[in-house]
Amino acid sequence: MPRPGPRPYECIRRAWHSDSHHPLRGSLIQEIFRVADEVHSPTTRQNKEWQKKLPLVVLRAEEILYSKANSELYG
Secondary structure, eight states, rough: OOSSSSSHHHHHHHHHSTTHHHHHHHHHHHHHHHHHHSSOOOHHHOHHHHHHHHHHHHHHHHHHHHHHHHHHHOO
């Protein structure tokens, strides 16, 4: 039998769409950049093509996260 109360991810759904929790989205983007910077070698980070593509990849990741939040909110 499930425990009473809201499901654990309901807060995340509301937070993702809430203006008061807008910094959550920004912090996720910063975290993606931080991890990418940590994981890749200095040589890769100096590569111009990598520098140009990283923001596009991060933007796409944000779109995927936002799409997932929307599908859970409305679906």
